[in-house]
Amino acid sequence: MRLVDTHCHLNFGDAFPDVSLTLDRARANGVDRVIVIGCDTETSKIAVELSKEFDGVYAVVGWHPNYAANYSRSELGLIEAMLSHKKVVGIGEIGLDYHWDYATIEQQRACTSDHLQLAISAGVPVVFHCREAYSDLLDWIERLPIAPEKMVLHCFGGDAMHASRATELGIYFGVDGPVTYKKNDSLRLVLASVPSERLMLETDAPYLSPEPYRGKPNEPAMVSVINARLAEVLGISVSECAELTTSNAEQFFGV
Ligand SMILES: [Zn+2]
Numbered sequence: 001m002r003l004v005d006t007h008c009h010l011n012f013g014d015a016f017p018d019v020s021l022t023l024d025r026a027r028a029n030g031v032d033r034v035i036v037i038g039c040d041t042e043t044s045k046i047a048v049e050l051s052k053e054f055d056g057v058y059a060v061v062g063w064h065p066n067y068a069a070n071y072s073r074s075e076l077g078l079i080e081a082m083l084s085h086k087k088v089v090g091i092g093e094i095g096l097d098y099h100w101d102y103a104t105i106e107q108q109r110a111c112t113s114d115h116l117q118l119a120i121s122a123g124v125p126v127v128f129h130c131r132e133a134y135s136d137l138l139d140w141i142e143r144l145p146i147a148p149e150k151m152v153l154h155c156f157g158g159d160a161m162h163a164s165r166a167t168e169l170g171i172y173f174g175v176d177g178p179v180t181y182k183k184n185d186s187l188r189l190v191l192a193s194v195p196s197e198r199l200m201l202e203t204d205a206p207y208l209s210p211e212p213y214r215g216k217p218n219e220p221a222m223v224s225v226i227n228a229r230l231a232e233v234l235g236i237s238v239s240e241c242a243e244l245t246t247s248n249a250e251q252f253f254g255v
């Protein structure tokens with residue numbers, strides 16, 4: 001079984017003091033590739049460094065909407081320069097977050113808009129972070145004169161209507177710990193209804209540990225737990241689900 005963690009933050013050094021050991025545990029659980037996502041220039045830089053240092057590690061670079069208050073356009077050139085590294089496979093995580101108010105909506109939109117233009121001109125995939133903002137983000141994408149060719153809503157948590165609008169737009173869905181939570185029948189129902197060739201696994205580690213590990217720090221090895229639960233949701237075997245989601249991730253990110 002080969003699994004891909006398409007979204008984790010091994011670049012958060014406090015949470016992952018020994019990346020080599022973390023990757024060993026991931027491989028022991030079938031997770032042979034991980035994609036590390038930036039939240040600002042510094043964490044993007046670390047993601048790129050990790051991708052150079054370790055086999056099977058790739059990077060996605062950009063500014064998270066919660067960091068957008070510190071973003072200025074001069075940062076975009078630094079992000080753009082990182083795209084020249086072979087193992088940088090996308091722009092993210094960018095988007096809208098109405099749950100927290102670390103940055104105003106205007107700051108989030110300006111930051112995300114700059115990154116979107118960069119992704120479109122560079123022709124690279126986009127990883128969206130969206131929290132309590134699905135309608136506005138989907139409205140925005142629907143109105144883009146040219147949309148990025150590949151987009152994923154990481155840690156998808158929208159409802160059936162959001163899922164169907166995203167499906168129309170060709171968007172992929174990131175599935176992580178919340179699919180295992182007891183109360184999340186509605187999310188499982190939505191995920192079972194979207195095209196299965198659009199589903200990718202992720203941990204968002206160190207956050208969002210799956211059941212029965214909630215409250216403990218998350219890590220890429222846990223993709224195997226998420227895969228097992230998604231297999232049940234889709235009514236397929238664990239190995240079929242691994243094959244499906246891994247091939248989706250390979251196709252989307254080119255890893
Ligand atoms: Zn996120």
Ligand SMILES: [Zn+2]
Binds near residue numbers: 007008009037093204
């Ligand atoms: Zn994240």
